[in-house]
Amino acid sequence: MTELQAVLPEAILTGLACLTLMVDVFRRPGAVALTFWSAVLSVLVVLIAVATLFPPGMTTYFHGTFVLDPMAAVLKTFLLVVVLFSFFYARDYLQRHGEDQSVFFILALFATLGMMVLISAHSLLTIYLGLELLSLSLYAMVAMDRDSKAASEAAMKYFVLGALASGMLLYGMSMLYGVSGTLDLSELAQRTSGAEANLLFTFGLVFVLIGIAFKLGVAPFHMWVPDVYEGAPTPVTLFLGSAPKLAAFAMAIRVLADGLGGLHESWQDMLILLAVLSMAIGNIVAIAQTNIKRMLAYSTISHMGFLLLGIIAANAIGYAASMFYVIVYAITSMGAFAAIILLSSAGHESDQLSDFTGLAKRSPWMAFIMLVLMFSLAGVPPFAGFWAKWFVLKELVGAGEAWLAAVAVFFSLIGAYYYLRVIKLMYFDEPTGALPALTGSEDARLVFSVNGLAVLVLGFLPGTLMSVCLGAMLVGTG
Amino acid sequence: MFEQAIFYIFAAMLIFSAAMVITVRNPVHAALFLVLSFFTSAGLWLLLEAEFLAIALVLVYVGAVMVLFLFVVMMLDINIAELREGFARYFPIAALVAIVMMYSLGTIVGPENFGLDQVAAAQGHAADYNNTHELGMALFTRYIWPFEIAAVILLVAIIAAIALTLRATRQTKAPNVDHQIAVRREDRVRLIKVDSEPLD
Numbered sequence: 001m002t003e004l005q006a007v008l009p010e011a012i013l014t015g016l017a018c019l020t021l022m023v024d025v026f027r028r029p030g031a032v033a034l035t036f037w038s039a040v041l042s043v044l045v046v047l048i049a050v051a052t053l054f055p056p057g058m059t060t061y062f063h064g065t066f067v068l069d070p071m072a073a074v075l076k077t078f079l080l081v082v083v084l085f086s087f088f089y090a091r092d093y094l095q096r097h098g099e100d101q102s103v104f105f106i107l108a109l110f111a112t113l114g115m116m117v118l119i120s121a122h123s124l125l126t127i128y129l130g131l132e133l134l135s136l137s138l139y140a141m142v143a144m145d146r147d148s149k150a151a152s153e154a155a156m157k158y159f160v161l162g163a164l165a166s167g168m169l170l171y172g173m174s175m176l177y178g179v180s181g182t183l184d185l186s187e188l189a190q191r192t193s194g195a196e197a198n199l200l201f202t203f204g205l206v207f208v209l210i211g212i213a214f215k216l217g218v219a220p221f222h223m224w225v226p227d228v229y230e231g232a233p234t235p236v237t238l239f240l241g242s243a244p245k246l247a248a249f250a251m252a253i254r255v256l257a258d259g260l261g262g263l264h265e266s267w268q269d270m271l272i273l274l275a276v277l278s279m280a281i282g283n284i285v286a287i288a289q290t291n292i293k294r295m296l297a298y299s300t301i302s303h304m305g306f307l308l309l310g311i312i313a314a315n316a317i318g319y320a321a322s323m324f325y326v327i328v329y330a331i332t333s334m335g336a337f338a339a340i341i342l343l344s345s346a347g348h349e350s351d352q353l354s355d356f357t358g359l360a361k362r363s364p365w366m367a368f369i370m371l372v373l374m375f376s377l378a379g380v381p382p383f384a385g386f387w388a389k390w391f392v393l394k395e396l397v398g399a400g401e402a403w404l405a406a407v408a409v410f411f412s413l414i415g416a417y418y419y420l421r422v423i424k425l426m427y428f429d430e431p432t433g434a435l436p437a438l439t440g441s442e443d444a445r446l447v448f449s450v451n452g453l454a455v456l457v458l459g460f461l462p463g464t465l466m467s468v469c470l471g472a473m474l475v476g477t478g
Numbered sequence: 479m480f481e482q483a484i485f486y487i488f489a490a491m492l493i494f495s496a497a498m499v500i501t502v503r504n505p506v507h508a509a510l511f512l513v514l515s516f517f518t519s520a521g522l523w524l525l526l527e528a529e530f531l532a533i534a535l536v537l538v539y540v541g542a543v544m545v546l547f548l549f550v551v552m553m554l555d556i557n558i559a560e561l562r563e564g565f566a567r568y569f570p571i572a573a574l575v576a577i578v579m580m581y582s583l584g585t586i587v588g589p590e591n592f593g594l595d596q597v598a599a600a601q602g603h604a605a606d607y608n609n610t611h612e613l614g615m616a617l618f619t620r621y622i623w624p625f626e627i628a629a630v631i632l633l634v635a636i637i638a639a640i641a642l643t644l645r646a647t648r649q650t651k652a653p654n655v656d657h658q659i660a661v662r663r664e665d666r667v668r669l670i671k672v673d674s675e676p677l678d
Contacts, residue, residue, distance in 0.1 A: 007623070014630060018633075021637065061623075062622060062623035063619075063620045063621075063623075065621070065623045065624055066623050103637070103641040106637060107634070107637065107638065107641070110630065110633075110634045110637070113630065117627055123624070125621070125624045126623065126624055126627065129624050129627040129628055129631065130627065132631055133627060133630060133631050133634060136631060136634050136635060136638065137634055137638070139638070140634075140637075140638030140641060140642060143642055144641070144642075146642065175586075178592070199586070199591075200586060200591055203582075203586050
């Protein structure tokens with residue numbers, strides 16, 4: 001494969017994103033569908049390009065700044081599928097709320113490009129640039145609803161804290177570069193392995209890890225997550241809470257496993273601290289929430305903590321377990337936010353827990369899908385979320401961290417309470433007062449059903465996805 | 479020896495002006511001190527033979543960014559006393575954090591880790607060595623992929639800025655040029671027949 005072939009998906013996406021931008025600029029006012037279909041087609045074309053260029057092994061291109069390996073291809077495939085789904089949900093929301101904000105699709109396309117760059121990054125420089133491309137698009141997306149005070153506040157918080165985290169990350173990278181004299185991850189791995197690893201690397205590592213922790217949204221760098229999730233328009237929250245998690249996972253693997261694998265004894269301890277704190281804060285604070293977007297934000301924090309557990313195992317199988325976890329999480333959380341979109345109506349966000357009361361009577365099918373999603377998030381067998389937790393815990397016990405696995409199970413049990421509460425509200429409580437009729441469009445409902453059924457099917461066939469993840473990781477990190 | 483003297487002069491000026499940026503009361507003065515700190519850091523970069531970066535810093539930051547910044551500062555009516563509220567209250571914590579950071583940085587970036595015995599001094603280049611040329615070569619060969627991504631980031635910045643500020647509903651009083659050109663005489667001029675009365 002030549003260099004230009006290797007970056008073909010990214011190149012196509014850049015071109016089609018610019019084309020969609022032009023379509024959006026010259027379309028008639030109100031014809032959001034045109035931009036929407038252009039964006040959907042762009043993602044589909046890129047998806048085909050990624051699938052046809054599936055690499056057999058790991059190769060670097062462009063002087064080692066770009067890497068194509070099975071892990072990148074698998075993550076990109078799932079990323080594009082998640083983005084595609086989120087477009088259908090976003091269109092439904094924008095239609096219903098009568099908003100002409102088609103810029104969502106354009107910024108989302110560029111954010112997708114940033115995530116793809118991040119997933120395929122093999123140099124500290126491309127990691128930073130991919131991350132900035134992603135973050136910059138996300139800041140603008142959060143601020144998209146200019147008349148909403150909450151959205152402006154969320155965007156401001158996200159922007160300031162995000163800039164601070166980027167600064168931390170850059171500072172750490174400059175330290176690593178200062179000591180090793182290289183930005184390339186493979187060369188960095190050579191310098192850090194063995195006796196050469198010293199205090200300077202650890203110092204750089206701390207700052208880089210803070211940057212990664214912020215982007216993943218793990219405690220104690222989680223302060224932005226609830227406010228941003230609550231303040232942003234729901235389709236933006238959906239986008240923000242699903243696809244970028246895949247990219248942030250790739251970033252963690254690239255930096256920690258590919259680049260600083262030699263320092264795993266240092267970062268394991270730090271990750272344990274982050275993971276335990278996130279699971280504790282995420283699961284316990286989520287109980288007190290009445291706003292479901294906020295509740296899901298705290299749930300994100302706890303899930304990202306759980307995700308780190310697989311990385312702590314520091315072997316290919318552990319990474320694969322984490323990859324399985326993040327893919328399942330992205331699909332499931334997307335569905336949960338989509339339920340909020342489908343329940344909302346013009347002028348009513350329906351992001352309170354009480355909006356879900358008695359849903360089983362209003363729409364049994366939607367309630368059932370939501371039940372599947374909540375069970376999966378809680379980790380009840382046989383849903384996909386259970387297997388995700390199971391694989392991570394198995395690796396953790398195998399790596400001799402049984403106490404950590406016990407802590408994880410303990411906090412997951414606490415977490416199950418607030419997921420099950422949603423199910424109780426839907427099935428066993430009577431709605432108070434008249435709730436607006438469900439007005440979700442047919443295609444969004446269809447996508448929602450597919451989304452829920454995907455979680456169900458993954459739960460019954462976890463082996464297929466796990467073998468894909470394992471294959472990707474065993475080739476990639478060896 | 480001469481280079482060291484230059485370095486210490488610029489470094490002292492840089493620290494002084496940076497401290498003044500955050501302590502002076504007048505925001506215009508603060509912006510001007512920021513300009514001074516950019517000039518001194520450009521001087522430090524010149525010492526490192528990074529003349530292109532030094533010139534770019536002066537041209538871009540001093541020439542464009544800071545001038546714009548000065549305009550903004552002068553146009554906004556910033557109440558400095560309000561901004562300074564809580565300064566004394568937070569000062570002890572801030573000072574503590576600063577001291578801890580300075581200490582840990584000092585131990586890490588000190589001579590025992592980055593001294594001349596650890597990192598060899600960079601070789602000077604000949605007088606005809608062209609920094610700009612080398613940068614261009616590196617950017618368009620080795621770093622072409624990151625370079626292109628940076629270009630896309632700038633594009634996104636433009637899109638985001640326009641998307642967040644452009645209002646589709648017209649709230650501005652700007653005239654519509656198309657309408658003005660397309661206007662016909664009949665739309666604007668109305669001939670009124672006034673009965674002529676004989677003058678007395």
